[in-house]
Amino acid sequence: MRSIFDFVVEPYSNKRYNNTKKIDDTDLILNTQIFTHQNVNRLGVVKSIPIMNENKDIKVGDHVIVHHNIFRRFHNIRGEEKNSKSYIDDNNYLCSIDQIFAYKRKSKWKPLLGYAFVKPIVSNDIFSLDKEQQLKGVLRYLDAKYTFLKEGDLVGFTPNSEYEFIIEGEKLYRVRTKNLTVKYEYQGNEKEYNPIWACSC
Secondary structure, eight states, X not given: OOOSSSEEEEEGGGOSBOOEEEETTEEEEOOOOSSOGGGBOOEEEEEEOOSSOOOOSOOTTOEEEEOTTTTOEEEOTTSOEEEOTTEEETTEEEEOGGGEEEEEETTEEEEOTTEEEEEEEEOOOTTOOOSEEXXXXXXXXXXXXXXXXXXXXXXXXXXXXXXXXXXXXXXXXXXXXXXEEEEEOOOSOOOBOOOGGGOOO
């Protein structure tokens, strides 16, 4: 099966939602509501590439980070449970290139053109209840064409430009490269922040 303009993907591990956590031998259900995007699986596997394919980087079998609405279910105005418009059948979903943010090749994630992923850092403000510094973090993955920054740089980004993802047990913010505004110098007291609930171990 091939689409003319869209990729065909399936949810990784055939799970549409990541709403369980294994505690010893028991599966703990974290959330039972289908409409919350936080627990939607955003990791897919490419099953076919479009016939009219303009992106030559993504191949069949690649793991991809996708928009939360691909695998999501929702209730319509009559309260009926529905699939997203991406749904084809139980294991196949259409996904346009602008709904894919990164792909995995040779055990390394590579963001698509225009995207970066930033790891938050611990807040040093003793008067703040926030555990992480706002609008600041360490570049974890960077669009390869964005050559004047590199992975590991400490950067700032514009307000409301970050979108939270959990990738391989790490909390990362997806930020468009055009929203990266500042490169900071390390002061030596920076520490990466990862909440314990994000850890997949």
